[in-house]
Structure formats: structure tokens, C-alpha cells
Amino acid sequence: MRYTAEHKKRTRERILKAAGKQFRARGFAETGVAAVMKEAELTHGGFYAHFESKDDLIAAVIRSGFDQVSERFEAQFDHLPDREWLRAWVHRYLGDEHRAHTAEGCPFPALAPEIARSGAEARTAFTEIFEKRLAKVCSRVDASRGEAERRVMAAVSQMAGAMMISRALDEPFATRVREAAAAEAFATLTREAGCNDDLGGGGL
DSSP states (O other): OOOOHHHHHHHHHHHHHHHHHHHHHHOSTTOOHHHHHHHTTOOGGGGGGTOSSHHHHHHHHIIIIIHHHHHHHHHTTTTSOHHHHHHHHHHHHTSHHHHHOGGGSOHHHHHHHHHHTSOHHHHHHHHHHHHHHHHHHHTTSSSOHHHHHHHHHHHHHHHHHHHHHHTTSOTTHHHHHHHHHHHHHHHHHHTOSOOTTTTTTTOO
16 A cells, blocks of 8 residues: 555654654663554554664654754743743753653753764764754843853753753752752853742742
8 A cells, every 4th residue: 555745754753753752751772663663553564664773763853853842842931031931941941840751851861871872873963953952042041142052051951960860869859959950050041140039939
């Protein structure tokens, strides 16, 4: 049976979405092609009509699925002025919901260590997405391009690192780590100290 180009495109998108969810929840090494296809509710044999290998799938997921997750997350705040956008971005990124839902969240804390051990294609794809997300946040920072980029790089490192550590901790340390990182990240982005009040009293 021959399928239309549109059908093939929709099927590929289903596989990418399923793979992104499985990769964030279980990691690259622990996620096989069979698990991805089961998540997508497709037969295992259909995988190779869309991807040459698992490595090919990983790079494709990074370039498409990861970016879509970030776009949806950031779009929630697009109606806000720059300072409020940054505050909402930091606050929600380091919130309880994001901590609890690894499979639906940002790929940076979930998969950066694995990508570092992956092949050049995966790292290149990840670098492209990182640069794109960096530019989006930089556009909200009141500073020169170079200074904005420096601040955002530092803030993203603080936030992603705090989320990764928080997921490995019991309470109350899990929340304390994220609260500390939220205050410091917002201060980094806005060049202000003592930003707990701006973050709504420090609570997440």
C-alpha cells in the first residue's frame, strides 16, 4: 500500500514526538526503537521507512522535538513585557511542575549529559537548538548583544543545573536548590541583587 506524502509526514512527526518523550524520561541508552514505536502506536518495522538508524532519530528529535517543547513553554509568556517575561520564564522553569514531569520538560537538564557522550551529529544538533533558544531569551534582556548573551548563558546554566540536581534530591533540599537558583538567575538576567520579592516572595 502506498501512502501519501502527507501521511508519511504525519507518521514521522508521531515518531519524533514519541521519541522525544521517551528520551527525556528514560535517556538515549535506555530507550530502544521498539519502545519509541510502541509509544507512537506504530509497528516496529515501520521505523526504517522514516529513519536510517537510532542515531539518525536522535539528531532529528533534537532538531525538531526539543525545539517544539521550548517554543510551547516560552509562548506562554509572549504577551508579557520583557522583565515580566524573564521573571515568568525563570519562575516556571524552576517550578514544581517542571521538576515532576521530566518527559514533558526541557531537554537540557534531562539529556545534556547523554548528548555530551553521543556522536558529533547529536552534539551539532543540540548546539544549534541551544543557540536558537539563547537568541530568543537574549531578545528579552536589556543589554548589548554580547552582555545579554553572557547573562543568559549563565542563567541557563544555573537553571538547568539546579533542575537536574533538584530531581536527585529529597525535600526540603530540592525546593531550596531551585529557590536559590531562581533568585540568582533572575538577578543575573536583570543585573539586580535580592530578587526574591520579584519572584513572588521566593516560593515556587
